[in-house]
Amino acid sequence: MLDDKDRALLRRLQADPSLTVPELAALAGVTAGQAARRLDRMTDQGLIRGQTAVIDWAKLGYPLQVSLRVTLDKTVPSAFDAFLAAAREVAEVLEIQTFLGRVDVRLVLVARDLKHYQTLYRDRILALPHIADIEALMDVAAVKSDERLPL
Template sequence: MDALDRAIIAELAEDGRLSNVELAARIGLTPGPCLRRVQRLESEGVIRGYRAIVDPDAVGRGFEVIVHVDLSTQEAAAVAGFEAAVVALDEVVECQRLFGRPDYFLRIAVADLGSYEAFLTQKIMSLSAIGRVTSHFSMKALKG
């Protein structure tokens, strides 16, 4: 990967809807070589996709909660069952398995506090192997 590839990635990360002509002009290439580089970066998996950034409030998901989860057991079947169940939940927008404590970091997006309470009690707390759940509510978003 060279400086032109990095420039392509930076421009597309900022605006994935750039036309190839505009992208080529921004990085100082002609459209043909620029397109070939983008296609190569896509085929190599460097560029994994393009997406829209949606206003969470507009789709009823403006209330975000950071959740730390500790499991009551580390048995392989329990861990696999928990992970499969959590990634299938629409409200879970991020899930990270961690070393140490907590076992998992979840980012939940729902409409409001009542929706979160229902999600937590009906979906998360009903999963087997749940040991401890700690919810963190953001005071103010500084970045991201």
């Protein structure tokens, strides 16, 4: 169970993951030792799953982002596993989500430009196994992208 000190640490960590443990401790009103123990406990419990760098793919030469909604051939028992294993091998695929409903999987991928996307789509995506239907949605703008919740 989280207490107010845990929530204070998590709020500060969400706001600025680059803060050191002593900085987090000072902002949350605990000692550095207490902060380290609390953060370790929350990590061990799986509440904190890690810290990542958020990459601006456009600045790295991949300004095009596309979401692909994929419906798989459900007559094949191993379709999900085979598709997911193959999709993980496509370097430009940043995210894979599975769903219940008409759409089974959503892939988020990046490309350098339309030509690169077309090549990637034809050569790598359409070669993925057990696709029954696929729909491409090209991102126009990210209106909100935030994993922080009020604590």
